[in-house]
Amino acid sequence: MSQRNVKIEAKVGLHARPAALFVQIAAKADFDVTVAKPGGEPVNAKSILAVLGLDARHGEEVVIRAEGEGAEELLDKLEALLKQPEPESA
C-alpha cells in the first residue's frame, strides 16, 4: 500500500477542473485508488461523484492511497496535480 498526505493547492479545492483531472488520472490505474480526508472514510478516487462529495477545499490535506504495479508513479501524478494552484491538464 502506497500512501501520501497532500495539501491541496488548487484554488478551487478538489472541485471542477482539478476534480475532473484527478479522476481522469486515477481512472487510468487498473488497481484501486482512494482519497480521504485525514481520519475520514476513503472514497473511490475514480468516481467524480465520490470526489465531489468529499468536498476537499483549498488548503486542506487529503490522503491518497493506491496499491499495485505503478502505484507510486500514479500517486506522484496525483500529488503533482493537487499541488498546482490552477492545473491546466493531466
Next chain:
Amino acid sequence: MTRVLSPVAGQVVGLAGVPDPVFAQAMVGPGTAVDPERAPGQAIAPVTGTIVKLHPHAFVVVDDEGHGVLVHLGVDTVQLKGEGFELLAAEGDAVEAGQPVVGWNPAAIEAGGRSPVCAVVALDAPADALSDVKESGAVEKGAELYTWR
C-alpha cells in the same frame, strides 16, 4: 432508468455551449446545458433522490439507482461565494424531482460578467449510457433533458 429534468427554463445549448472547457469537453461527465431565462428563479432538483452535495452555485442529487446528477449554475460562480444564491433545501435532504433547491437570478450573474449557463451532468456515466439528450431548442423547467440507463 433515470429521467433527468431541466432545473431551469431557457434555451438548451448542449455541454459544448458552456464557456468552460471542463464542462464543454465533458471532463466532468456527459450531459447537456441550458442557457437560462434572465429572470429571478428557482433551480429545481433534476431527479428524485438525496442532495449529497449542496453549494450555493452547484448541487448533486443522487437517485435510488445511484445515479448522481450535478447541476452547476453558471460558470466560475464559485467565485461569488454564495452571493446572489439562496439555498431552498439542505444537504442530506430527500427531494422530489421538480422541488426547488437554489434560488438565483441569472440576469445578475450575467451583469457581474459571468455566464449563467447551467450544466446538467451525469456523474460517472459512460457517454453511451445517456439517450435522447436534448442539445438545442427551448426547454421548460421540469421538462426532460435526457434519460440515463
